[in-house]
Amino acid sequence: MAASEDHWPWRAAVADLLQRDRLAQPDQLATVVAAAAAPLGLDVWLYLVDQEQRILLPVPRPPAVSPPPLPVESTAAGQVFMSVRPRSSTVDGRARLWMPLLDGTERLGVLEFVPAGGSVDDPELLSGCDLFGQLVGHLVATKIPYGDALLQVRRQQRMSEASELLWRLLPPLTFACDRATVAAVLEPCYQVGGDAFDYAVNGGTLFLAIFDTAGHELRAGLGTAVVMSAIRAARRGGDGIAAMALAADRALEEHLPELRFTTGVLAELDLDSGRLRYVNAGHPPPLLIRKGKVLRSLGGGKRLPLGLGEATIEGLVEVAEELLEPGDRLLLYTDGATEAFGRDGRLFGVEGLVDLVERDTDDLAAPETLRRLCHTALTHYEGTPTDDVTLLLVEWAEDAARRMLPLAMRPGSP
Structure with a gap:
């Protein structure tokens, strides 16, 4: 029989963690987490996924010796990260429980719980670790802006100035609500030029955007930063997508007139009806995916790239429309995903x-679909990609978010 709520030991552990966290620095978070779980007879290690989502890296907690990094593709911990389902394993004769580390639905890494004794298959242990892990995920997300330690754990190499700028402007790689999911990837993450993505959900409307500024390195990054700032200011001022594009035109012309241009797609999805409205500023057309197959590209809404002095008023800018069906996916991408050459010497192309x-990605949650899609695409290229590869995947479905939740939180789960 489960203990009463007032005497449930996990309640005390959660309260203790919140109290310890108040004055903790980012570099002290792993130690604070372990200290809060210790009275339960548990040793807890916090792992963050690296920037490329290939390796799970332990967060140091001196003076303890950190365990080794764990590959995502070939370990029990990696299986937990990919599936967001808990899993147990035995290492050196000791049982351990692996739990997904999430901030909402954003995958941050995994948590390793090692009990001093007993089974890791106890339902009460699973329930308590799930609750504790949810709090840890939120704490990681809130601590990141206050120092460099957690960001440094995730980095395998030094970031360029343009990458540092753009990664601080981007929203989280994953979002989910009861009617839609959004997932994104950006490679090569340490050497981003002018690629970026954006999204925002307000009431019944999901705003989406993807950008690619001509040029390379910091100058391209500055152009994208100006475009994103202008569009966000216009959106928060109540403008529609056509007016947002015009605001980006004006901002580039005023602040970076020597810059060539930025291509992009701006879209609004009505979460109730599935109606998609979009403007394409010289960018590769999005792909509409239905039942695992690419139905067609969306070639409407055409206008000049941003910054080329669109000489028209908002009412004359074409805004295209498409009605999605439940379960449809929309893939927005930059030309770096199609214009690289494969190992056979041929252009990768839209095909x-x-x-x-x-x-076989239709049954995967959107974030895992994109992670695998991006990594597979990179293996087809001859050498390192010479251009950024950015992918933004949106799924309009009431049950889309269900696959992104831990098993214990999924409706209908035992």
């Missing part, structure tokens, strides 16, 4: 991207 999209 190559479509082929990857249609491989």
